[in-house]
Amino acid sequence: MSTTTGVHAMVRRTHEGRVLSALRAFGALSRAELAERVGLSRTTLSEITATLVKRGAVVVVDTDAALRRGSGRPAERLALDPAAGQxxxxxxxxxxxxxxxxxxxxxxxxxxxxxxxxxxxxxxxxxxxxxxxxxxxxxxxxxxxxxxxxxxxxxxxxxxxxxxxxxxxxxxxxxxxxxxxxxxxxxxxxxxxxxxxxxxALAEAVSRPEPLSDLVYVRLSDGVGGGLVVAGRLVTGARGFAGELGHVTADPAGAECRCGKRGCLETVASVPAILTACRARGAGTDSLDDLAAAVAKHDPVVDAVLRDAGSALGRVLGAAAMALDPDEVVVGGEIVHVAPVVVEQAAATLRYEMYAIPAAEPIRVRAGRLRDSDxxxxxxxxxxxxxxxxxxxxxxxxxxxxxxxxx
Amino acid sequence: MSTTTGVHAMVRRTHEGRVLSALRAFGALSRAELAERVGLSRTTLSEITATLVKRGAVVVVDTDAALRRGSGRPAERLALDPAAGQxxxxxxxxxxxxxxxxxxxxxxxxxxxxxxxxxxxxxxxxxxxxxxxxxxxxxxxxxxxxxxxxxxxxxxxxxxxxxxxxxxxxxxxxxxxxxxxxxxxxxxxxxxxxxxxxxxALAEAVSRPEPLSDLVYVRLSDGVGGGLVVAGRLVTGARGFAGELGHVTADPAGAECRCGKRGCLETVASVPAILTACRARGAGTDSLDDLAAAVAKHDPVVDAVLRDAGSALGRVLGAAAMALDPDEVVVGGEIVHVAPVVVEQAAATLRYEMYAIPAAEPIRVRAGRLRDSDxxxxxxxxxxxxxxxxxxxxxxxxxxxxxxxxx
The missing domain is CATH 3.30.420.40 (ATPase, nucleotide binding domain)
Incomplete structure (x- = not known):
C-alpha cells in the first residue's frame, strides 16, 4: 500500500465506509446532512454517493419535502439498500x-x-x-x-x-x-x-457485549485446532501456525499421532479419539449421537474417558493460559454440547495448572457459543x-x- | 487521554520528538531547516525549540554564516546536547x-x-x-x-x-x-x-538488525520467568501475568513448587533447582562457578542433570511455541553461558515437540544475548x-x- 494508487483507493474506501456507517446509524439522510455528518466536502461526497448508488449499496428513498419548511428544491434522501449483500x-x-x-x-x-x-x-x-x-x-x-x-x-x-x-x-x-x-x-x-x-476464535471473542482482548480457543472436532486472540488481535504467528494446540504433547508416552509425535492432545481429545477410547472399553459409541445417549444414561466408562480427555485438555490449555494470561478460555466443537463434562474437567484441571496465579479473578472456562452450523x-x-x-x-x-x- | 489537555500534551510531545529525531538524523540544523524537515510552521517550531533549549535537550552550536552565500543575518544552528540524558x-x-x-x-x-x-x-x-x-x-x-x-x-x-x-x-x-x-x-x-x-524479552526482540515480531523468551535464574512478543508487541495478558512459563507443569508427578503445584518448570530448571539436583547426585555445586567447573571437566552426572533440565525446558517451550509459532525462542540467564548444553537439549526437545509443523524453516532456539549485568x-x-x-x-x-x- 505504499503506492499512491493504494493510498487513494484506501482513502476512497474509508470515505465510503463512513458514508455507509452514517446511513446505518441515522437511517435516511440528504446529501447535505451526510456531508456534515462525515466531515467531507459536498463535491467529494457527491462522488462517493454516486459510486455507492451505482453499485447498489445505497438507494434514493424519498425527498425531504415533507420535513422542510423553507423554499427551494426538495433534496433527495439516501438510505442503505436492504437487498445489498455487503x-x-x-x-x-x-x-x-x-x-x-x-x-x-x-x-x-x-x-x-x-x-x-x-x-x-x-x-x-x-x-x-x-x-x-x-x-x-x-x-x-x-x-x-x-x-x-x-x-x-x-x-x-x-x-x-x-x-x-x-x-x-x-x-x-x-x-x-x-x-x-x-x-x-x-x-x-x-x-x-x-x-x-x-x-x-475471532467470532467467539467478539460474540459478547464487550469483545475480549485476550482469548485462548480450542476446538474439538475430527482433529483438534485452536486460535488465539492477544491484545485484541487474532494471532497468526511467524509462519501462520499459531494456535495449533492439537499437537501440543498431552501425554509424552501416549499413542502415536498422525503428525508423527506421541500423545498429542489430538490423540486423546479429538472426537474420533474419544469415540475410539470409549469403544475400547466396551461402549457402543460409533457417533456423537451414541456418545450423547451414553452420557444421558451416565455411563461411568464413558464418563471416565471424557474426564481423561478433559484432563489432557486442561493441562494443554493450562500451559497456554500460563503463557498468555487470557480473559477467557473457550472450548468449541459439537462435542462440548453433547458432553459438557469435558469442559467441566478441563476447567478443574486448568484451575490447578494456574494455581501460581492469584485467584482473585479466576479465569473463565466455557463451552463455545458457535455451533457447527455457524x-x-x-x-x-x-x-x-x-x-x-x-x-x-x-x-x-x-x-x-x-x-x-x-x- | 480523551481530555483536550491530554491531546495537546501528546501533540506537543510528538512535535518535540520529531524535532529531536531530525537533529539526531542531520546533526545541526537551523530553525528554518528544522521547520521544513518536520513539517511544522515557523511559529510552532519556535515554541518547540524554545522549550527544548530551556530544558537543555537542545543547544545552539553555531550560526550558518560559514555556509551561506546570500545576505541577511546568519541563522543559529541547533543540535542535540550530548550531556542530556534523554x-x-x-x-x-x-x-x-x-x-x-x-x-x-x-x-x-x-x-x-x-x-x-x-x-x-x-x-x-x-x-x-x-x-x-x-x-x-x-x-x-x-x-x-x-x-x-x-x-x-x-x-x-x-x-x-x-x-x-x-x-x-x-x-x-x-x-x-x-x-x-x-x-x-x-x-x-x-x-x-x-x-x-x-x-x-523486549530487549532480546529488538537486539538484532531486524526486530523480531514473534518471540518466546524464558529466563533461568533464582526463579524461572518469561516474556512474549506477539505480532511486534510485548504481551501483558488480561491481568498482567503473561509469560509466566516458570509455573507451567513440566512433570506432573514432580517436586512441590513454591507456588503450591507440583513439577513446575521452575522446580527443575531454575538455577537453585539445578545446583540442588547436581548436589543430590554427589557433585559439589554450590554456585554457578562450581557448575562452570563441573561443565568444563565434562562431569557426566552434571551433564545428565543439565540435560534433564533442558528437556523439561524444551517441553514447556515446545507447548508455548506450538501455541504461538514464534520466529525465535530465546533462553536467557547467566546459566546458559555457563552450561550451553541446557539450550542445546531444549532445542532438540523443542524440535520434537514441534514435529507437526513443517521443518522448512525450523524454529531458532538460542541463548540470550543480554548478560545479568545488562x-x-x-x-x-x-x-x-x-x-x-x-x-x-x-x-x-x-x-x-x-x-x-x-x-
Missing part, C-alpha cells in the same frame, strides 16, 4: 461449504450449506461455494454490487502475509491455492483467507474487522494521514 | 539496582549498579536508585532536563493498565507501590513499570518504544489526528 462469509469444511451474507448492519440476511464428498477437489469446492452464493441471491433477491469484503475459512493453517496470503501445505491439510483469487475475480472485493478454527460466522466476522467500516483501526488510518517528512 | 532505565533486582542512561541517539552514556540486602524495603531501594542516578550525573556531567521517559523493571508481575499501572501482589514477589510516582515526581517524565523478565537495558528499551520518537506508532498518531465526526 459482507460474505464462506467456510470450507472437509465435507461441506457454508455461506453467510450480511448487510451493512452486520445482520445475516441469508445463509446456506452445500455438501460434497471428502475427496472433492478445490476447483469443485469453489464452484460449489459460488453456486451456493448464486442460489442464495436468487432466493433472497440479493445483489452483491456493494460487497465490501469476502472472508473465507479453510481447514488447516493459512498465512495472512502478503495481499492474497501465501498458502502452506500441512501434512493431510492443504489450503487451496487460488481460492482467494477466485472470489476476488468474481466479486471485485478484498478477500481474506484464514484457518477456519482461527476465525471461529461455520461461516467466523469468516463473516473477519470481514467486519477487515472492512473500511473500522476506519478508526490503526492500520487503516495510517494510510490516510497526510504525507510528512520521515522522523 | 532516557533512563532502572532495573530493580532482589539484591541490587542497575541504572542506565541513554542520549537521544539511544546510545548508553552512563550506567552503574548499587547493591543492597535482599530484605531492603522499597523506600530504601528507590532511594538507592535515585542516589545512583545522581552519582552517574555527577561523574559524567549529565543533566536530566530533557529526560523523555523512565523505564523501570521490577521482579515479578506488574500490570500496565492505567496511567501508573496497578500493581499486583504475587506470592513472594511484591511489585512496589509508588515506584512509578517516585520517579515521575523526581523527573517530571512519563514512567513505565513492568516485570523485568518481560522487559528483557539488567537496565530492557527497561531502557521500553522507554525507546514508549517515547514520542516513535511517533509513527499507531497509539501515538491516533492522538494527533484532527477531530472528525464519529463514523
Amino acid at each position: 459482507f460474505l462469509g464462506v467456510d470450507f469444511g472437509h465435507r461441506r461449504v457454508q455461506v453467510a451474507v450480511a448487510d451493512a448492519s452486520h445482520e445475516i440476511i441469508a445463509s446456506g450449506v452445500e455438501r460434497y464428498d471428502d475427496g472433492t477437489g478445490w476447483t469443485d469446492r469453489i464452484a460449489a461455494a459460488l453456486g451456493l452464493v448464486d442460489r442464495l441471491a436468487r432466493e433472497h433477491g440479493l445483489h452483491f454490487g456493494a460487497l465490501q469484503a469476502v472472508g473465507i475459512g479453510v481447514p488447516g493453517p493459512y498465512t495472512r502475509a502478503g495481499a492474497g496470503g501465501a498458502h502452506i501445505t500441512w501434512k493431510q491439510h492443504t489450503a487451496p491455492d487460488g481460492v482467494d483469487a477466485a472470489f476476488a475475480e468474481r466479486f471485485g472485493s478484498p478477500v481474506m483467507v484464514d484457518n477456519n478454527t482461527r476465525l471461529a 461455520g461461516a460466522l467466523g469468516a463473516l466476522t473477519a470481514t467486519f474487522h477487515e472492512s473500511p467500516l473500522l476506519a478508526g483501526y490503526p492500520e487503516t488510518t495510517a494510510e490516510e494521514e497526510p504525507q510528512r517528512s520521515a522522523p | 532516557f533512563l532505565g532502572v532495573d530493580f533486582g532482589h539484591r541490587r539496582v542497575q541504572v542506565a542512561v541513554a542520549d537521544a541517539s539511544h546510545e548508553i552514556i552512563a550506567s552503574g549498579v548499587e547493591r543492597y540486602d535482599d530484605g531492603t524495603g522499597w523506600t530504601d531501594r528507590i532511594a538507592a536508585a535515585l542516589g545512583l542516578v545522581d552519582r552517574l550525573a555527577r561523574e559524567h556531567g549529565l543533566h536530566f532536563g530533557a529526560l523523555q521517559a523512565v523505564g523501570i523493571g521490577v521482579p515479578g508481575p506488574y500490570t500496565r493498565a492505567g496511567a501508573g499501572g496497578a500493581h499486583i501482589t504475587w506470592k513472594q514477589h511484591t511489585a512496589p507501590d509508588g515506584v512509578d510516582a517516585a520517579f515521575a515526581e523526581r523527573f517530571g517524565s512519563p514512567v513505565m513499570v513492568d516485570n523485568n523478565t518481560r522487559l528483557a 539488567g537496565a537495558l530492557g527497561a531502557l528499551t521500553a522507554t525507546f518504544h514508549e517515547s514520542p520518537l516513535l511517533a509513527g506508532y499507531p497509539e501515538t498518531t491516533a492522538e494527533e489526528e484532527p477531530q472528525r465526526s464519529a463514523p
Whole structure:
C-alpha cells in the first residue's frame, strides 16, 4: 500500500465506509446532512454517493419535502439498500461449504450449506461455494454490487502475509491455492483467507457485549485446532501456525499421532479419539449421537474417558493460559454440547495448572457459543474487522494521514 | 487521554520528538531547516525549540554564516546536547539496582549498579536508585532536563493498565507501590513499570538488525520467568501475568513448587533447582562457578542433570511455541553461558515437540544475548518504544489526528 494508487483507493474506501456507517446509524439522510455528518466536502461526497448508488449499496428513498419548511428544491434522501449483500462469509469444511451474507448492519440476511464428498477437489469446492452464493441471491433477491469484503475459512493453517496470503501445505491439510483469487475475480472485493478454527476464535471473542482482548480457543472436532486472540488481535504467528494446540504433547508416552509425535492432545481429545477410547472399553459409541445417549444414561466408562480427555485438555490449555494470561478460555466443537463434562474437567484441571496465579479473578472456562452450523460466522466476522467500516483501526488510518517528512 | 489537555500534551510531545529525531538524523540544523524537515510552521517550531533549549535537550552550536552565500543575518544552528540524558532505565533486582542512561541517539552514556540486602524495603531501594542516578550525573556531567521517559523493571508481575499501572501482589514477589510516582515526581517524565523478565524479552526482540515480531523468551535464574512478543508487541495478558512459563507443569508427578503445584518448570530448571539436583547426585555445586567447573571437566552426572533440565525446558517451550509459532525462542540467564548444553537439549526437545509443523524453516532456539549485568537495558528499551520518537506508532498518531465526526 505504499503506492499512491493504494493510498487513494484506501482513502476512497474509508470515505465510503463512513458514508455507509452514517446511513446505518441515522437511517435516511440528504446529501447535505451526510456531508456534515462525515466531515467531507459536498463535491467529494457527491462522488462517493454516486459510486455507492451505482453499485447498489445505497438507494434514493424519498425527498425531504415533507420535513422542510423553507423554499427551494426538495433534496433527495439516501438510505442503505436492504437487498445489498455487503459482507460474505464462506467456510470450507472437509465435507461441506457454508455461506453467510450480511448487510451493512452486520445482520445475516441469508445463509446456506452445500455438501460434497471428502475427496472433492478445490476447483469443485469453489464452484460449489459460488453456486451456493448464486442460489442464495436468487432466493433472497440479493445483489452483491456493494460487497465490501469476502472472508473465507479453510481447514488447516493459512498465512495472512502478503495481499492474497501465501498458502502452506500441512501434512493431510492443504489450503487451496487460488481460492482467494477466485472470489476476488468474481466479486471485485478484498478477500481474506484464514484457518477456519482461527476465525471461529475471532467470532467467539467478539460474540459478547464487550469483545475480549485476550482469548485462548480450542476446538474439538475430527482433529483438534485452536486460535488465539492477544491484545485484541487474532494471532497468526511467524509462519501462520499459531494456535495449533492439537499437537501440543498431552501425554509424552501416549499413542502415536498422525503428525508423527506421541500423545498429542489430538490423540486423546479429538472426537474420533474419544469415540475410539470409549469403544475400547466396551461402549457402543460409533457417533456423537451414541456418545450423547451414553452420557444421558451416565455411563461411568464413558464418563471416565471424557474426564481423561478433559484432563489432557486442561493441562494443554493450562500451559497456554500460563503463557498468555487470557480473559477467557473457550472450548468449541459439537462435542462440548453433547458432553459438557469435558469442559467441566478441563476447567478443574486448568484451575490447578494456574494455581501460581492469584485467584482473585479466576479465569473463565466455557463451552463455545458457535455451533457447527455457524461455520461461516467466523469468516463473516473477519470481514467486519477487515472492512473500511473500522476506519478508526490503526492500520487503516495510517494510510490516510497526510504525507510528512520521515522522523 | 480523551481530555483536550491530554491531546495537546501528546501533540506537543510528538512535535518535540520529531524535532529531536531530525537533529539526531542531520546533526545541526537551523530553525528554518528544522521547520521544513518536520513539517511544522515557523511559529510552532519556535515554541518547540524554545522549550527544548530551556530544558537543555537542545543547544545552539553555531550560526550558518560559514555556509551561506546570500545576505541577511546568519541563522543559529541547533543540535542535540550530548550531556542530556534523554532516557533512563532502572532495573530493580532482589539484591541490587542497575541504572542506565541513554542520549537521544539511544546510545548508553552512563550506567552503574548499587547493591543492597535482599530484605531492603522499597523506600530504601528507590532511594538507592535515585542516589545512583545522581552519582552517574555527577561523574559524567549529565543533566536530566530533557529526560523523555523512565523505564523501570521490577521482579515479578506488574500490570500496565492505567496511567501508573496497578500493581499486583504475587506470592513472594511484591511489585512496589509508588515506584512509578517516585520517579515521575523526581523527573517530571512519563514512567513505565513492568516485570523485568518481560522487559528483557523486549530487549532480546529488538537486539538484532531486524526486530523480531514473534518471540518466546524464558529466563533461568533464582526463579524461572518469561516474556512474549506477539505480532511486534510485548504481551501483558488480561491481568498482567503473561509469560509466566516458570509455573507451567513440566512433570506432573514432580517436586512441590513454591507456588503450591507440583513439577513446575521452575522446580527443575531454575538455577537453585539445578545446583540442588547436581548436589543430590554427589557433585559439589554450590554456585554457578562450581557448575562452570563441573561443565568444563565434562562431569557426566552434571551433564545428565543439565540435560534433564533442558528437556523439561524444551517441553514447556515446545507447548508455548506450538501455541504461538514464534520466529525465535530465546533462553536467557547467566546459566546458559555457563552450561550451553541446557539450550542445546531444549532445542532438540523443542524440535520434537514441534514435529507437526513443517521443518522448512525450523524454529531458532538460542541463548540470550543480554548478560545479568545488562539488567537496565530492557527497561531502557521500553522507554525507546514508549517515547514520542516513535511517533509513527499507531497509539501515538491516533492522538494527533484532527477531530472528525464519529463514523
